Amino acid sequence: MTLKVTQLVGGYSQIPVLKDISFEVKKGELVGLIGLNGAGKSTTINHIIGLLTPQKGEITINGNSLFTNTQEYKKSIAYVPETPILYEELTLKEHIEMTIMAYELEKTSAWDKAQQLLKTFRLENKLDWFPANFSKGMKQKVMLVCAFITQADLFIIDEPFLGLDPLATRDLLNLIEQRKSDGASVLMSTHVLSTAQEYCNRFVLIDHGKLKTSGTIQELQAEYGHPNASLSEIYLGMTQGDGV
Template identity: 70%
Template structure:
């Protein structure tokens, strides 16, 4: 499975936020989408999942665009938004059942997986709770569990560490590693550059809606001209003096 973003121009109005963005994410790979606030990270992810339509360019998942085969395209995706989105009138159990129905999952086979994830994130005794009872961090964990019970080929994760405690952060990184090993691709936006440097296979750096650099850490260091540079040093160099408009 490969995600191909080619010449993407888009945004929320006629004035584009994204300006000719191109990159790929391959199976068994975690790609970090790196950028300051307003660089275009969330806008890029919203185009990939279909909440925004490109003004120009193409987005293909396994060679298929959303317009060509919406059902196949969407069935390959799982998305964890930056801000948890839950239905106030549904319990945690009902959120999981809704996810299973939406993806056409066999509930008999999926519930054991869900129970394992619920226990990992310490939600296993909260199946009858409503979102009003959850903290922000707990809501984020619900989103993570709903995404990872699926058999998606591509996981889109937007700023996942906001609101997560260190144990939950570690649990999430373990889940990502397991999905990669099973053959999935993962695209993750994050401000936590130290974690990105440790866990991501490649990076796509955005500034003012444009890709300023991409590649693995060794390639970025070569471009930067300093072999011991951290990801944070490299990004700040590429973003230096720029003001974001997205």
């Protein structure tokens, strides 16, 4: 088992945004975190990566929590933000070097991985450029490269599909598949429900800061009562009050 969120209550201020959220992401699983704008997806992610402190409840990764074993906890996460965040003064190469240093990765093998990823995302001839001046899609690819050279157990990817070209989307999905088979787990928030339905093993549906339901697509379909319903139909049905 990798990520375990138990009865999480939290938010940015005293008034909680998240109310009693619990779910798990197991080893080798891709879990889709689904919700409308403002449903609490990003807040949940911010709690997991440690930017926010839970008011109640607990988050553990491989049994470590942020408070009992900070360094281990942080080391096991790789995060790809929705909006790319880059160091303005660092070149692409230096972003990778920075990641290698920060996560204390073995240099040669990490660079091998990086070269491969750079090639996949067609960035290999941009090493000496400032990514801060790249287009949004390219910036996002830089974020992906930096995240996927780490040896994280848990990848947290916030809305990856907007801004990536179809080729990069496919490459990202392959990459996720590969990491899953290596035993890592992935939590991905997205609005692109059709892609999510196709690739995610399980889903966590949240609405208004509450957990609506979670499970595999079959479980959700059974719960919703329509064995052939798409994820999108299920989600819309559930958030609009009919259904469950």
